[in-house]
Amino acid sequence: MSLSGIEYQRELVLSAGEFVDVLKRSTLAERRPINDADRIHEMLQNANLIVTARKDGELIGVARSLTDFSFCTYLSDLAVDQKYQKMGIGIRLIKETKKHTPKAKLILLAAPAAVHYYPKTGMTNFPHCFLLDDINALNIKD
Numbered sequence: 001m002s003l004s005g006i007e008y009q010r011e012l013v014l015s016a017g018e019f020v021d022v023l024k025r026s027t028l029a030e031r032r033p034i035n036d037a038d039r040i041h042e043m044l045q046n047a048n049l050i051v052t053a054r055k056d057g058e059l060i061g062v063a064r065s066l067t068d069f070s071f072c073t074y075l076s077d078l079a080v081d082q083k084y085q086k087m088g089i090g091i092r093l094i095k096e097t098k099k100h101t102p103k104a105k106l107i108l109l110a111a112p113a114a115v116h117y118y119p120k121t122g123m124t125n126f127p128h129c130f131l132l133d134d135i136n137a138l139n140i141k142d
Contacts, residue, residue: 006089007054008096014050016040018059025060026079027113049073051096053080053089060084063093065101073101075108091121 020040023029033039043064044050053061061080067073075097080089098106109129110118119125132138 005055006060008092009052009054010096010100011050011052014044014052014059014062014064016044019044019062019064022059022062022079022081023077025081025083026085027082028077028079028111031111032077043076047076049097049100051093051100053084053093055084061089061093063097065097067101067104069101070103071105073097073104073106075106078108078114090117094121094123 016037020029020034023032023034047064047066049063049065049067049069051063051065052059061084062077063075064077065073065075075094078090078093080093094106106123108118108123109131
């Protein structure tokens with residue numbers, strides 16, 4: 001499959017349907033609330049940096065981020081249609097995201113299936129990450 005004709009761009013608005021469709025065609029749908037339309041809508045509405053890869057107008061890849069454009073950029077979703085994986089599209093989406101936030105550190109949490117992908121891109125594995133899903137898990141002494 002040819003990489004010619006792929007257009008990378010920042011998009012201010014991305015439809016939930018297109019987003020869910022590319023998540024399904026990648027491996028990311030398993031870990032995203034694709035059946036919760038309100039949550040998907042909020043994810044897109046509140047992201048402030050969305051970079052896409054399109055071939056003949058079809059969305060084949062997306063990088064959805066939250067950033068302050070100065071100190072940090074959290075790349076929350078990096079999805080590439082499985083037909084187009086291992087062709088450099090993911091790394092190009094990372095590069096285009098970084099180009100929009102040159103002063104900020106780019107941060108992401110790797111999906112289990114992608115843990116071995118990111119070191120190949122040149123990104124540094126940083127083991128000091130912490131995650132909180134449930135507020136009740138906090139050890140707060142009142």
